[in-house]
Amino acid sequence: MFEKRVTKTNLSELGEFGLIDHLTNDIKIVNESSEIAVGDDCAVIDSKGRKVLVTTDLLIENVHFDLSYTPLKHLGYKAIAINLSDVASMMGKPEQVTVSIAMSSKFTVEAIEEIYKGMKLCCNRYGVDIVGGDTTTSTSGLMISVTAMGYAENNDYVLRSGAGRGDLVCLTGNVGASYMGLLLLQREKEAWKANPNMQPDLEGNDYILERHLKPEPRLDIVALLKENGIKPTSMIDVSDGVASEILHIATRSGLGCALYEEKIPVDPATAIMCENFGMNPITAAMNGGEDYELLFTIKQEDYPKIEALKQVAVIGHMTEKEAGVNIISHDNISVPVEAQGWDHLKKKD
Amino acid sequence: MFEKRVTKTNLSELGEFGLIDHLTNDIKIVNESSEIAVGDDCAVIDSKGRKVLVTTDLLIENVHFDLSYTPLKHLGYKAIAINLSDVASMMGKPEQVTVSIAMSSKFTVEAIEEIYKGMKLCCNRYGVDIVGGDTTTSTSGLMISVTAMGYAENNDYVLRSGAGRGDLVCLTGNVGASYMGLLLLQREKEAWKANPNMQPDLEGNDYILERHLKPEPRLDIVALLKENGIKPTSMIDVSDGVASEILHIATRSGLGCALYEEKIPVDPATAIMCENFGMNPITAAMNGGEDYELLFTIKQEDYPKIEALKQVAVIGHMTEKEAGVNIISHDNISVPVEAQGWDHLKKKD
Numbered sequence: 001m002f003e004k005r006v007t008k009t010n011l012s013e014l015g016e017f018g019l020i021d022h023l024t025n026d027i028k029i030v031n032e033s034s035e036i037a038v039g040d041d042c043a044v045i046d047s048k049g050r051k052v053l054v055t056t057d058l059l060i061e062n063v064h065f066d067l068s069y070t071p072l073k074h075l076g077y078k079a080i081a082i083n084l085s086d087v088a089s090m091m092g093k094p095e096q097v098t099v100s101i102a103m104s105s106k107f108t109v110e111a112i113e114e115i116y117k118g119m120k121l122c123c124n125r126y127g128v129d130i131v132g133g134d135t136t137t138s139t140s141g142l143m144i145s146v147t148a149m150g151y152a153e154n155n156d157y158v159l160r161s162g163a164g165r166g167d168l169v170c171l172t173g174n175v176g177a178s179y180m181g182l183l184l185l186q187r188e189k190e191a192w193k194a195n196p197n198m199q200p201d202l203e204g205n206d207y208i209l210e211r212h213l214k215p216e217p218r219l220d221i222v223a224l225l226k227e228n229g230i231k232p233t234s235m236i237d238v239s240d241g242v243a244s245e246i247l248h249i250a251t252r253s254g255l256g257c258a259l260y261e262e263k264i265p266v267d268p269a270t271a272i273m274c275e276n277f278g279m280n281p282i283t284a285a286m287n288g289g290e291d292y293e294l295l296f297t298i299k300q301e302d303y304p305k306i307e308a309l310k311q312v313a314v315i316g317h318m319t320e321k322e323a324g325v326n327i328i329s330h331d332n333i334s335v336p337v338e339a340q341g342w343d344h345l346k347k348k349d
Numbered sequence: 350m351f352e353k354r355v356t357k358t359n360l361s362e363l364g365e366f367g368l369i370d371h372l373t374n375d376i377k378i379v380n381e382s383s384e385i386a387v388g389d390d391c392a393v394i395d396s397k398g399r400k401v402l403v404t405t406d407l408l409i410e411n412v413h414f415d416l417s418y419t420p421l422k423h424l425g426y427k428a429i430a431i432n433l434s435d436v437a438s439m440m441g442k443p444e445q446v447t448v449s450i451a452m453s454s455k456f457t458v459e460a461i462e463e464i465y466k467g468m469k470l471c472c473n474r475y476g477v478d479i480v481g482g483d484t485t486t487s488t489s490g491l492m493i494s495v496t497a498m499g500y501a502e503n504n505d506y507v508l509r510s511g512a513g514r515g516d517l518v519c520l521t522g523n524v525g526a527s528y529m530g531l532l533l534l535q536r537e538k539e540a541w542k543a544n545p546n547m548q549p550d551l552e553g554n555d556y557i558l559e560r561h562l563k564p565e566p567r568l569d570i571v572a573l574l575k576e577n578g579i580k581p582t583s584m585i586d587v588s589d590g591v592a593s594e595i596l597h598i599a600t601r602s603g604l605g606c607a608l609y610e611e612k613i614p615v616d617p618a619t620a621i622m623c624e625n626f627g628m629n630p631i632t633a634a635m636n637g638g639e640d641y642e643l644l645f646t647i648k649q650e651d652y653p654k655i656e657a658l659k660q661v662a663v664i665g666h667m668t669e670k671e672a673g674v675n676i677i678s679h680d681n682i683s684v685p686v687e688a689q690g691w692d693h694l695k696k697k698d
Contacts, residue, residue: 020484027469027479037479043447045445047500054480056447058449058450058492060451060485063485063486100494102409105359109359116372128379129378129379130373131378136413138412139489140489143487145405
């Protein structure tokens with residue numbers, strides 16, 4: 001009782017993925033219904049052939065969001081959207097969420113209503129039911145925990161681990177926009193803190209701001225792929241950046257990968273803001289994160305079907321493991337891909 | 350942007366149950382699979398006739414637990430146990446949990462390992478798989494969010510709303526012990542703060558301390574009731590105190606209730622600690638909370654079957670709504686039952 005705990009290993013030494021591996025590598029699954037456990041975007045639970053996909057995310061004030069520039073309604077929307085994105089990345093159909101909110105006494109009922117409004121808006125848009133949750137006080141700040149449940153029939157779901165050698169790597173939409181939106185918000189906040197009479201200069205940047213503040217899960221792509229008879233061999237959503245995600249797919253599938261810088265889709269608005277910040281757009285695209293686009297692999301024979309879809313770009317192909325995961329630059333130089341994404345447990349400088 | 354939010358209604362005015370009602374009363378369910386949504390211990394999702402029971406709980410440092418007297422392993426155990434208790438209170442079999450932890454940089458890997466050890470211990474004991482989760486940093490303190498999934502065949506699950514007039518009210522084990530354990534821990538903490546050289550006086554109080562620090566979900570009772578062919582008409586677990594829980598059952602079932610003070614089971618160790626604190630044991634029993642016993646109703650015809658079970662006490666019966674919810678004291682005075690449980694959103698004095 002009342003003892004001092006011996007402190008040894010700092011959390012930042014392992015990072016989020018290292019820590020999860022460390023904590024869960026000795027877990028033995030005992031229930032037949034637990035088909036896929038820790039290690040993918042969702043867990044998969046078998047219920048009489050219907051596969052229940054379960055995913056959960058915890059959002060913490062001043063770690064994952066900053067209320068000085070995040071409208072509460074957008075925050076609620078995003079809290080749901082990022083969980084639905086995890087279901088989308090398994091090719092599932094989300095149907096239920098549970099929602100837990102902890103908030104300090106500085107928050108009013110009206111503030112929580114705003115969060116719920118955003119949550120309901122996102123749920124309505126994607127046909128998802130809020131079926132439960134928990135509300136409680138916190139000693140400081142706001143925390144939101146959402147668990148989403150989605151469904152797939154039989155073996156229609158897609159894991160990170162199924163990519164084959166020679167498979168084509170595909171990416172939806174464009175990447176890097178969310179990160180540039182975040183950088184812009186952070187810059188204007190700093191300027192505003194220095195001079196509170198100044199008006200934030202956000203004009204004309206709606207696209208990148210919306211990509212950051214109100215991302216959409218790409219459930220339209222899930223439907224589109226199904227309509228076109230394309231079953232990806234592996235899939236993940238871009239929450240931590242393309243670099244981090246392609247490493248997950250490559251590692252889980254036991255392969256290497258070659259991506260082509262020129263093929264990575266970047267929106268002009270993102271490129272302009274990169275220019276503004278003196279940043280190479282490929283950095284935002286590869287390491288920015290929070291785009292919630294889908295990164296997936298398909299068999300080469302599906303290329304004609306994919307080529308017809310304007311929402312999807314083919315950005316590379318899977319190689320043998322020994323070649324590593326590389327990005328081929330505009331001037332044809334091969335650079336190893338390293339994860340520098342949103343690993344909240346690793347210290348940033 | 351950067352605007353000040355208009356503050357109006359203080360959270361404490363509504364309380365947790367009021368707030369949840371307020372936020373969720375306009376939710377319309379769109380998926381056929383969402384069988385029961387907000388308002389019971391678990392949501393119920395239909396998956397080809399198999400009912401998926403989903404429940405979630407958020408535990409916040411210094412709101413739900415105090416690390417100065419809560420061993421981390423016990424905390425992990427309890428975080429799982431209280432969710433399994435929600436599944437038990439629907440007569441379900443828990444099979445999966447997802448686990449999210451946010452912690453500040455003061456926590457080490459070894460500290461998180463201790464929490465996980467406790468979680469795994471509870472999961473192993475009850476045959477439950479950890480299938481997913483999330484770990485992240487927090488700006489201050491420790492937060493744990495657990496979502497549990499359980500199962501029931503067809504309509505074998507039990508809601509709060511099914512009690513009938515004349516049904517017998519049953520309670521497992523005994524109540525009030527957890528609360529007295531908490532009061533003892535708080536008292537010794539205060540004494541220790543006043544004089545850090547003092548040894549905490551916890552000797553001989555193992556039972557009430559364990560009831561508070563390491564509660565068990567009554568999955569044994571679920572099995573026992575099934576073995577004996579007893580299907581409760583309504584059920585809830587005692588997390589906020591018997592008073593709060595019986596009010597939930599009565600309200601949801603549209604009935605009143607008469608409980609008998611002399612029938613409420615209190616352990617001698619609890620009674621002694623009440624004496625020590627100059628408190629009436631019935632107060633701890635009715636309003637203490639965190640006992641995680643099961644409170645349920647059965648049809649009168651099942652009385653002979655229940656009478657044979659030493660783990661269960663019959664403590665009252667359901668009446669017409671107009672009679673209200675009352676407790677009949679030792680000296681035969683009827684007192685209205687009021688919820689004074691663990692409503693974390695209402696200010697305590």
